[in-house]
Amino acid sequence: MKTLCFFAALPLVVVMGCSGKSSVDRSSSPEKPAAASSSASADSADDTSDTASHANESAVALAESGNDLAITPAVAALMSDAEVEQFVALMRPKVNAFCGDCHVPPRPTSSSQAEWRDEVEQGFMLYRTSGRKDLEVPDQDDVLKYFQLQAPKRLELPxxxxxxxxxxxxxxxxxxxxxxxxxxxxxxxxxxxxxxxxxxxxxxxxxxxxxxxxxxxxxxxxxxxxxxxxxxxxxxxxxxxxxxxxxxxxxxxxxxxxxxxxxxxxxxxxxxxxxxxxxxxxxxxxxxxxxxxxxxxxxxxxxxxxxxxxxxxxxxxxxxxxxxxxxxxxxxxxxxxxxxxxxxxxxxxxxxxxxxxxxxxxxxxxxxxxxxxxxxxxxxxxxxxxxxxxxxxxxxxxxxxxxxxxxxxxxxxxxxxxxxxxxxxxxxxxxxxxxxxxxxxxxxxxxxxxxxxxxxxxxxxxxxxxxxxxxxxxxxxxxxxxxxxxxxxxxxxxxxxxxxxxxxxxxxxxxxxxxxxxxxxxxxxxxxxxxxxxxxxxxxxxxxxxxxxxxxxxxxxxx
Structure with a gap:
């Protein structure tokens, strides 16, 4: 195998404007299967393997749980938890429609609160320069708030x-x-x-x-x-x-x-x-x-x-x-x-x-x-x-x-x-x-x-x-x-x-x-x-x- 990934794979937060239809016939995208654990539980080959396996399973579980962190109101000190939940619920369909037109909608937890400002700015810039006019464009500040309210303050390596x-x-x-x-x-x-x-x-x-x-x-x-x-x-x-x-x-x-x-x-x-x-x-x-x-x-x-x-x-x-x-x-x-x-x-x-x-x-x-x-x-x-x-x-x-x-x-x-x-x-x-x-x-x-x-x-x-x-x-x-x-x-x-x-x-x-x-x-x-x-x-x-x-x-x- 053994070649490179391809550098600067652009993290497109919002849609950049789709090109025309592909030249292949695409089947409808099936529902994504739920992530499975690395294996069914089993006796380890030795104590060292058992320790390594348990450490790995714990780390995987920690990382996967981080994908669904609770809403974090730290960036909206003047909003109550109920107001945060209401705002997120109101914005979610708008953001998903705009940011998910050409690809799956981004997860708010994939970036830290500080990173989302550049991500959202880049996404809106790409849409503006794409020449597209067919999408309902939400307010950029509201989109930024939507992501930051749900993002962790920082991403820790597990x-x-x-x-x-x-x-x-x-x-x-x-x-x-x-x-x-x-x-x-x-x-x-x-x-x-x-x-x-x-x-x-x-x-x-x-x-x-x-x-x-x-x-x-x-x-x-x-x-x-x-x-x-x-x-x-x-x-x-x-x-x-x-x-x-x-x-x-x-x-x-x-x-x-x-x-x-x-x-x-x-x-x-x-x-x-x-x-x-x-x-x-x-x-x-x-x-x-x-x-x-x-x-x-x-x-x-x-x-x-x-x-x-x-x-x-x-x-x-x-x-x-x-x-x-x-x-x-x-x-x-x-x-x-x-x-x-x-x-x-x-x-x-x-x-x-x-x-x-x-x-x-x-x-x-x-x-x-x-x-x-x-x-x-x-x-x-x-x-x-x-x-x-x-x-x-x-x-x-x-x-x-x-x-x-x-x-x-x-x-x-x-x-x-x-x-x-x-x-x-x-x-x-x-x-x-x-x-x-x-x-x-x-x-x-x-x-x-x-x-x-x-x-x-x-x-x-x-x-x-x-x-x-x-x-x-x-x-x-x-x-x-x-x-x-x-x-x-x-x-x-x-x-x-x-x-x-x-x-x-x-x-x-x-x-x-x-x-x-x-x-x-x-x-x-x-x-x-x-x-x-x-x-x-x-x-x-x-x-x-x-x-x-x-x-x-x-x-x-x-x-």
């Missing part, structure tokens, strides 16, 4: 560095350095074969230097090679795009890291030069707004590889596209045609999968920004899709940051491992967490909260303790001012969620305080029969001498 005990899995740590003139900004890791040397490599994108690199941890000398220098690569996949027998690389280049509506994003083909250990750069599509993800697959059923593209965009731009292969193996001038699949801005990840086992390649999309939804796109076999909601987050500023498709419960179908911890706009929140969307054979999926983790950006699943079920490793990223502000009340930056009987997950700390990771990957890097962990360091404000990657080598005895 977990601290001491809440998750050290990981019980024995590991040794090493780092991967690559001498460069600028600090690294690793956005994506992929453990995969690329047809070079005699073993898989950790292939990764470095937005800080523009490089796509490959590291062979098990080879003599553990070499790291620069495969290509692009502009701002953020995601890489391997496939034989031109069917010549050589593995190529497909790269999403965001074009502009910071929040922007620019059109500098590209989809790039790194074509393997036959008989050589180098790649030729070919731009397949440019003029896109902040490309966050690209995935290969035969979506139209004609036998060749198409490319699914997530263009994150910002306020006015952002779409999900299909680049249909029109004959790249025939050396055509324009081998791909671009077609819009979904018109919502903010797509982060678009992993392909045949969800309904009909032989046609579907995909799951995480769409953030104000939408904050995980959706399934069911393919009719020709590359046309119907959209179904798998999970609708309860707030338009939920901070969705990543998904991975994995069979979490071992029942033979793919679930969604989901994180929400984008803190670039609004800092870490008490509801940032690792979540499991369970595939029970129908839409929507069943939601489970696994663990709270402020600033969590990505997670990956695997059997890290060797007991036959899926565990989870998650990583976090917080901006330096936020990290500095957390001194004395810091949280874990790399967390292991160890699965116990009855799908109970116990959180353990692998690393604390660092909070400089956008990406995580796992694999048996040393071929010893267990899963190791690699994380990418995102150090844009740091020193060029700091490492690209940090690897935890699993040295636990086999069970």
């Amino acid at each position: 977990v601290s560095i001491d809440d998750y005990p050290p990981s019980p899995i024995a590991m040794r740590v090493s780092e991967v350095f690559f001498k460069d003139s600028r600090p690294s900004g690793i956005t994506n890791l992929k453990w995969m074969e690329i047809g070079m040397k005699d073993s898989p490599a950790i292939v990764y994108c470095d937005i800080g230097t523009g490089a796509v690199k490959a590291h062979w941890p098990q080879e003599e000398g553990a070499p790291t090679l620069r495969l290509a220098t692009l502009f701002q690569p953020v995601h890489v996949e391997a496939c034989d795009l031109d069917a010549d027998g050589n593995l190529d690389l497909i790269v999403a280049d965001i074009g502009e890291f910071n929040a922007d509506d620019s059109d500098l994003g590209q989809v790039i083909w790194l074509r393997r030069v036959d008989g050589e250990e180098r790649f030729e750069k070919i731009v397949l599509q440019d003029g896109l707004s902040r490309v966050s993800d690209v995935r290969p697959g035969d979506f139209d059923g004609d036998g060749d590889i198409d490319l699914l593209v997530a263009a994150f965009g910002w306020r006015k731009t952002g779409r999900t596209f299909l680049l249909q292969n029109e004959g790249v193996d025939q050396k055509k001038d324009k081998p791909f045609s671009l077609r819009e699949v979904d018109d919502r801005h903010g797509p982060v990840h678009v992993p392909p999968v045949d969800l309904n086992n009909d032989g046609h390649l579907d995909f799951v999309a995480l769409i953030s920004q104000d939408q904050e939804v995980v959706a399934a796109f069911i393919n009719d076999g020709t590359g046309k899709f119907e959209d179904h909601v798998l999970y609708q987050a309860p707030d338009p500023a939920y901070g969705s940051s990543g998904i991975e498709l994995v069979d979490m419960d071992g029942d033979g179908d793919l679930d969604v491992l989901y994180t929400n911890g984008d803190s670039f706009d609004r800092g870490p929140k008490p509801y940032h967490s690792v979540q499991w969307l369970e595939n029970q054979g129908s839409f929507p999926y069943q939601h489970h909260s696994l663990a709270l983790m402020p600033g969590v950006l990505n997670a990956t699943a695997g059997d890290f303790d060797g007991d036959g079920d899926q565990d989870v490793v998650a990583v976090s990223l917080l901006a330096k001012p936020v990290r500095d502000s957390l001194k004395g009340r810091d949280t874990s930056s790399v967390v292991l969620l160890r699965q116990q009987p009855k799908f109970k997950f116990s959180p353990f700390q692998i690393e604390a305080k660092t909070h400089q990771h956008l990406s995580v990957e796992s694999g048996d890097f040393d071929d010893d029969g267990d899963l190791d962990i690699a994380v990418g360091n995102f150090l844009r404000e740091g020193s060029p001498q700091l490492s690209d990657l940090k690897i935890w080598w699993n040295t636990a005895e086999k069970q």
Whole structure:
């Protein structure tokens, strides 16, 4: 998985003005299922796991209860409790109609009282500049009062560095350095074969230097090679795009890291030069707004590889596209045609999968920004899709940051491992967490909260303790001012969620305080029969001498 969320995911408090109808057929949004606990109660594997599980369950309950805090009249000293309740009841339908026209209405408890002034001002500004005139606009001061009356004075993080005990899995740590003139900004890791040397490599994108690199941890000398220098690569996949027998690389280049509506994003083909250990750069599509993800697959059923593209965009731009292969193996001038699949801005990840086992390649999309939804796109076999909601987050500023498709419960179908911890706009929140969307054979999926983790950006699943079920490793990223502000009340930056009987997950700390990771990957890097962990360091404000990657080598005895 293992790529970035998409920075400055705009917390739209009030409606910014909807664009036209989407190009997909959308099913009616089903009622959102109630959040489930992380598991049914069960005996823990050991005392440490039991302590960690109870601490996690208490923290999750605390954070979830904070979503429905009682009305707080602190900002309206001249109003009685009854007057506050009357005012809120009067304003609620007006605010929900105005602020919930294009997305779910924001929860007053998602921000502190002080934060709501900027949020409301931004929302009204976006509506004024959208050109829309079709909504009944409530009084801005009344809207601000509505949110502040119900907001907590401050948002406290419900977990601290001491809440998750050290990981019980024995590991040794090493780092991967690559001498460069600028600090690294690793956005994506992929453990995969690329047809070079005699073993898989950790292939990764470095937005800080523009490089796509490959590291062979098990080879003599553990070499790291620069495969290509692009502009701002953020995601890489391997496939034989031109069917010549050589593995190529497909790269999403965001074009502009910071929040922007620019059109500098590209989809790039790194074509393997036959008989050589180098790649030729070919731009397949440019003029896109902040490309966050690209995935290969035969979506139209004609036998060749198409490319699914997530263009994150910002306020006015952002779409999900299909680049249909029109004959790249025939050396055509324009081998791909671009077609819009979904018109919502903010797509982060678009992993392909045949969800309904009909032989046609579907995909799951995480769409953030104000939408904050995980959706399934069911393919009719020709590359046309119907959209179904798998999970609708309860707030338009939920901070969705990543998904991975994995069979979490071992029942033979793919679930969604989901994180929400984008803190670039609004800092870490008490509801940032690792979540499991369970595939029970129908839409929507069943939601489970696994663990709270402020600033969590990505997670990956695997059997890290060797007991036959899926565990989870998650990583976090917080901006330096936020990290500095957390001194004395810091949280874990790399967390292991160890699965116990009855799908109970116990959180353990692998690393604390660092909070400089956008990406995580796992694999048996040393071929010893267990899963190791690699994380990418995102150090844009740091020193060029700091490492690209940090690897935890699993040295636990086999069970």
